[in-house]
Amino acid sequence: MTKIVVVTSGKGGVGKTTTSAALATGLALRGFRTTVIDFDVGLRNLDLIMGCERRVVYDLVNVINGDANIRQALIKDKRVENLFILPASQTRDKDALTQEGVERVLNALRDDMAMDYIICDSPAGIEKGALMAAYYADEAVVVTNPEVSSVRDSDRMLGILASKTRRAEQGGGDIPARLLLTRYSPERVTRGEMLSVDDVREILAIDLLGVIPESQAVLNASNAGSPVILDTESDAGQAYLDAVARFLGDEVPHRFLTAGRKGLLGRLFGGQ
Amino acid sequence: MSIFSYLLPKKQRSAAVAKERLQIIVARERSTRGGPDYLPQLQEELLAVVRKYVPVDPDAVNVQVDRDSGCEILELNITLPENHPS
Numbered sequence: 374m375t376k377i378v379v380v381t382s383g384k385g386g387v388g389k390t391t392t393s394a395a396l397a398t399g400l401a402l403r404g405f406r407t408t409v410i411d412f413d414v415g416l417r418n419l420d421l422i423m424g425c426e427r428r429v430v431y432d433l434v435n436v437i438n439g440d441a442n443i444r445q446a447l448i449k450d451k452r453v454e455n456l457f458i459l460p461a462s463q464t465r466d467k468d469a470l471t472q473e474g475v476e477r478v479l480n481a482l483r484d485d486m487a488m489d490y491i492i493c494d495s496p497a498g499i500e501k502g503a504l505m506a507a508y509y510a511d512e513a514v515v516v517t518n519p520e521v522s523s524v525r526d527s528d529r530m531l532g533i534l535a536s537k538t539r540r541a542e543q544g545g546g547d548i549p550a551r552l553l554l555t556r557y558s559p560e561r562v563t564r565g566e567m568l569s570v571d572d573v574r575e576i577l578a579i580d581l582l583g584v585i586p587e588s589q590a591v592l593n594a595s596n597a598g599s600p601v602i603l604d605t606e607s608d609a610g611q612a613y614l615d616a617v618a619r620f621l622g623d624e625v626p627h628r629f630l631t632a633g634r635k636g637l638l639g640r641l642f643g644g645q
Numbered sequence: 646m647s648i649f650s651y652l653l654p655k656k657q658r659s660a661a662v663a664k665e666r667l668q669i670i671v672a673r674e675r676s677t678r679g680g681p682d683y684l685p686q687l688q689e690e691l692l693a694v695v696r697k698y699v700p701v702d703p704d705a706v707n708v709q710v711d712r713d714s715g716c717e718i719l720e721l722n723i724t725l726p727e728n729h730p731s
Contacts, residue, residue, distance in 0.1 A: 565661065
């Protein structure tokens with residue numbers, strides 16, 4: 374059965390595209406046929422993060438409008454088997470994204486392309502693109518930074534998910550939503566300068582999928598156009614691998630939640 | 646944390662402030678979630694009427710919509726100031 378997952382947040386710049394790329398790549402590494410779709414019509418970026426920007430010929434809106442079929446538009450990843458990218462359109466207006474058109478694309482990915490997972494990379498905001506990315510989802514990953522505006526926007530997005538998905542409209546209730554806390558800095562949490570993972574969980578009241586530490590590896594990965602999850606040496610890459618395992622139901626303890634230990638002298642005189 | 650931080654006076658940690666502010670604003674936004682769009686305006690106009698007679702705080706009026714087995718309940722709470730002569 375095909376599962377549709379929306380990666381959303383409300384606020385921009387918190388790591389939705391990084392997470393979509395990592396999650397899709399991680400699922401494909403586990404052998405699942407996975408497509409990641411960029412819903413940010415007009416501001417395409419998933420292609421850059423996935424490193425396939427020069428291979429884009431057709432896009433989501435082309436498929437919706439019937440200019441291309443799904444086979445022509447899907448970009449097959451060159452590193453990971455079973456991984457496909459459907460880029461957003463760069464030029465057309467957002468009205469091209471119709472509910473009926475999105476449903477046709479998702480059905481084609483399920484029926485014709487036999488996908489196991491479809492990851493919908495939502496644009497920021499609560500406009501049409503974000504609503505379309507979420508509408509058909511079976512499950513949501515809410516990406517949040519430990520920072521006031523991001524947490525508030527995530528809560529707002531949870532409210533929208535509770536009423537604006539197809540399942541909610543048909544009376545099926547909320548879709549399951551899990552928290553992915555990104556750009557986490559245990560050192561700053563210890564110093565009382567950053568909301569802790571427990572603080573954010575308490576406020577949003579949803580299950581925790583994972584915590585991704587603030588890491589230089591994320592910028593390095595986007596510079597190179599290679600999903601950070603492929604950098605298995607890095608803390609962020611490992612945290613994403615853990616999150617994918619949890620996503621698939623494995624029990625994996627959370628890592629990278631505490632600051633590195635300091636020696637006695639460091640604890641006495643260092644600190645601040 | 647160094648031992649000196651226990652000796653020096655300390656400002657409240659900013660994360661604690663963030664958490665408290667978020668809890669308040671999120672609770673407030675959730676209470677009107679899913680309700681009709683006119684709720685904030687309704688709240689404001691009610692407040693104006695009440696204020697003609699009683700000096701109440703802007704936060705003293707709380708409007709909430711509850712759904713209970715098919716019917717909607719508009720709940721209105723106004724906290725009067727303690728020292729107000731009734």
